[in-house]
Amino acid sequence: MRKKKALIIVPLVLISLVLAVVIFGIVLIVLKKDNSIPSTLQECYIVLNATLSDEEKNDIRNAGNGNLFRSGGLTDERWNELIAEGIDPVFLDLGMTHFGLGMWIRNNWIYPSSANIAQRFILAGVNHPDDMSSMIIDGYYLYLNGLPYHIPFQIKAIVFYFFIALILVSSTFVLIIGKYRKPSVTHPE
Numbered sequence: 001m002r003k004k005k006a007l008i009i010v011p012l013v014l015i016s017l018v019l020a021v022v023i024f025g026i027v028l029i030v031l032k033k034d035n036s037i038p039s040t041l042q043e044c045y046i047v048l049n050a051t052l053s054d055e056e057k058n059d060i061r062n063a064g065n066g067n068l069f070r071s072g073g074l075t076d077e078r079w080n081e082l083i084a085e086g087i088d089p090v091f092l093d094l095g096m097t098h099f100g101l102g103m104w105i106r107n108n109w110i111y112p113s114s115a116n117i118a119q120r121f122i123l124a125g126v127n128h129p130d131d132m133s134s135m136i137i138d139g140y141y142l143y144l145n146g147l148p149y150h151i152p153f154q155i156k157a158i159v160f161y162f163f164i165a166l167i168l169v170s171s172t173f174v175l176i177i178g179k180y181r182k183p184s185v186t187h188p189e
Contacts, residue, residue, distance in 0.1 A: 037109050039116030044109070044136050045143045056101075060137070061144040063093035072096040090141065097137050098130070105133040 038044040049057070059067050066079050069092050082092055110118040110129045121132045139149040 037112060037116050039120065041136065041139050041149065044117060045140055048140050057144060060141050063141050064089040066093065068093040068096040094137055094141060098134070102130070102133040102137060105136055
């Protein structure tokens with residue numbers, strides 16, 4: 001009888017410990033704050049406003065006019081060809097920031113192990129650093145033009161991990177209880 005109880009209690013304790021570690025990890029990621037790295041898109045935009053020159057900000061604000069494209073050494077002829085193919089001019093211009101501003105964002109805000117903004121992107125399901133820096137720059141373009149832009153960072157991740165933990169615990173509990181439950185015996189009369 002004691003062996004059966006131990007067989008039930010030990011897995012439940014192990015599952016509880018694993019869940020505690022997962023929840024603790026989520027709390028640390030959400031609450032961890034490195035003041036040198038922005039932790040929200042709004043903070044990114046504030047730092048970019050303070051860091052970039054007025055000319056750089058104007059180039060991003062006016063993306064779509066070809067200035068960033070031409071500053072990358074590409075010709076007006078190539079610009080016109082790509083526009084004729086149906087490529088969005090804002091996408092073309094902002095794409096030219098990948099190795100300049102984008103690399104600076106990746107090196108300073110995303111690659112450091114304590115990168116707050118990177119952790120929030122990961123929790124929101126965005127895992128590639130290039131995508132993260134691109135989303136920050138796209139958001140900054142919209143921010144400079146007075147348009148809303150956000151990613152539902154924390155809530156989505158917390159709800160997702162909570163439901164995964166709930167499913168794991170409940171299914172494990174059902175399996176354990178079902179396996180060690182005494183079969184009901186009926187007596188013939």
